[in-house]
Amino acid sequence: MKRTQQDEKWTEASKREATADELVVLSYTHDAAVRAAVAGHPNTPAFLLARLAPEFPCEVLGNPALPLLRLAQPQLLSRWPREALLALLGLPDPPEWLRRQARASAHVEVQVALAELPSLSRSEMAALAQHPAWLVRARIAARVDLPAELLRDLTRDTAYGVRLALAYRPDLPPSSAEQLRHDPSRFVRQVLERSGQQRASSHQQT
Secondary structure: OOOOHHHHHHHHHHOOOOOHHHHHHHOOOOOHHHHHHHHOOOOOOHHHHHHHOOOOHHHHHOOOOHHHHHHHOOOOHHHOOHHHHHHHHOOOOOOHHHHHHHHOOOOHHHHHHHHOOOOOOHHHHHHHOOOOOHHHHHHHHOOOOOOHHHHHHHHOOOOHHHHHHHHOOOOOOHHHHHHHOOOOOHHHHHHHHHHHHHHHHHHHHO
């Protein structure tokens, strides 16, 4: 059977001895299988992994050279583009080291995605609850597994958007609900009232 040009490119990208320069060239092919092979190749340079991560996050995260690259540059992934980090965080159960580097990213969108991960530890939630961007704190405030002490702290948050996220919670403790009934934001008070009516209605139905 005659080998196609794409078959040859895939074979070349899969060779262990392929050089970084060869892999850079192969990364521009139109064949997704070839680009995926480049993303998983141990000789692929870090800058190219960052470019390929949005399309092939599994291959990049599983690249056998990534641990060595991280050892040489401890904050490597924190400097990667927003799209690369978002794709990696979108994988099931991203590892702790990746979450740690995502916290150091300068992109708020990355921090927001991080705050929504179900695998966050209590210490990670506590750190993100202090994030300067209110959008990140609001995502923490909306978490179903939010520890009680963090919920109390966020009830006093200066950003009304964070308090609004709390007002929407169906499990808001009575003490926090009482505090939000006197919130300076009318919008927060209105949402709290509607949420309270819905909670009361659901209790009556059960």
